[in-house]
Amino acid sequence: MLSIKNLHVKLEEEDKQILKGVDLTVESGKVHAIMGPNGSGKSTLSYVLSGRDGYEVTEGEAVLEGQDILDMDPEERAAAGLFLAFQYPVEIPGVGNMTFLRTAVNAQRKARGEEEMSAADFLKLIREKAKALKIDADMLKRPVNVGFSGGEKKRNEILQMAMLEPKMCILDETDSGLDVDAMKLVAEGVNALRDAGRGFLVITHYQRLLDHIKPDVVHIMADGRIVKTGGPELALEVEENGYGDILAEVA
């Protein structure tokens, strides 16, 4: 599904290397988790994959279903099936949540040469998806993320993911700022989307999200590289002993 090879990334504005050769392959139907201490480059990886400005790829590639995505605009990557659930979802005053989602869904369909979804079909679908995430009609009408609580913002991200049905989902610290109930709701939303044709990359600091979204593979990232890869037990090890032992072991 997604194959990242030897990815080197520096900041555009300053001479600072953030990713120093990331190798990672996420297969269809699998959930991969990336854990790592602050500043290891986890969020940068998610931004670079989704096409945010400010980063320069100096080496390597990222291929999504056979297409190198690194030269694509963010909207092209989205249409190709990539989705990033933001750590800090952006507030957009004046743009209604529903208008935003319908524009996005139809823009992607158009980019893929598919027919646009009718207003009635869209409404039916979004009501159904919103209900499962306990998102009420008021939240759909309000401007995108404006005045939303931390939990509402994250649920709204998952709603977008459910509506856009991407092939490759990257979740950037989706658990940050969530209480236990909200985390369960978000995890249920993600689990509902788990599918043989879809890959997930879950970036998190803590193991607790992985209690709810069970990963197939866990990677530890440090200083811009994947330093260790293992099964779900690796996350438990981190939870118990912190990153210190693992980092010492690979140093």
Added chain:
Amino acid sequence: MALAQAKIDLTEARLSRLEMPAGSSWAAEARQGAAARLRASGLPTRRDEYWKFTDPATLTAAEPPQAAIFEARDEAPLYDGIDRLKLVFVDGVFDAAASDDLTLEGVEIDLLADALAKDIHWAKDLYGVLETRGQDPVARPLAALNTAYATNGIVLRATGKVSKPINLIYLHNDVASDAILHHLVKIEEGAEVTVLESGPAAARFNKCMEIEVADGGTFHHVRAQGRDHERRAVTHMFSRISSGSTFKSFTLTANGVLTRNENIIEIVGDDAVAHVAGAALGDGARGAFHHDDTVFITHDAERCESRQVFKKVLRNRAEGVFQGKILVRQGAQKTDGYQISQALLLDEDSSFQAKPELEIYADDVICSHGSTTGAIDEDGLFYLRSRGVPEDKATDLLVLAFLAEAIEEIEDERLREDILLRLQQWLERRRG
């Protein structure tokens, strides 16, 4: 102070091309008075403080610069589908055949030319009266010129709740037209009327509207200044509103080499409300774009509310100007005044100049004002793009969001939707 010779020459050169229309003795007197006001101040130049940010040279020139006719292709007329009384002016000339009958319940409508020819007409107490009041403390010579030389317009007196909006449609068919129109609106006690304006009007358009709102009266105004790229316009609205009355004016502007919209409102009765708003979309790619909103609101009564909401979206060397003033006179206690002017600059070549002013002589008032100039929100843009919305469409969404506060000032939902839809179409067409 004696006027500079250059200013006298400029004024006389312009006047030499104008002919004062014939009319009754009172009308002739009003026109002569206006001509005297104009000669006393002279036509404006860039050196005048009030025209510091907008060069009036093409508005004052003896001959108007030509303006190509804009082809709107298959676009539906504005306010289409809204039941309204249509009055059509083509390059400033009333087109009776294209217009509806002037009869409508709750309102008397005449043409200005007819009203000014009559010995007795209610228009006598309004024509040039509010314009004269509006000359102090700042001279508005182009408005005086208008009163002196206006060829026509409508005079409208609402005596009840008028059942449908009155739409002044200004068509532009002549590349060299130079139109001067003057409208009078009188709203009697408790009466209510909505006036709509649409269209580019002329190569050069000088329009003046005087509006008197009696106690408890309501005036709604929605205007769309059309898309002819090369058109020029200077407009003045002079209003005086009384106790418990409501005045709401909204203007959408797209394109135009030069537009200066002045709104002068005097609140003379307690508990009155005055809102003025504007949304301007400027793109200098197909010729220049310069848009100037100049507002002067005087509070001279208690417990009144005024709002000024002006938003401009500028790109490709487009220029925006806002000069807005709230004057609170002594005794105008419990005044609630609000003013905001904002520009969204879509590139580094465009500019916005704002001069917000408050002058307050009462001690128990709330007045706030703000002005911002900013670029598009990059985080918002990326967020939209990351969901698959192409960059230009994402920009449009953010532009519409930016303009929303001004558009929301349109109270009537159908009109608001119509303006919003038009704005979306214009943005879409721009993308081709």
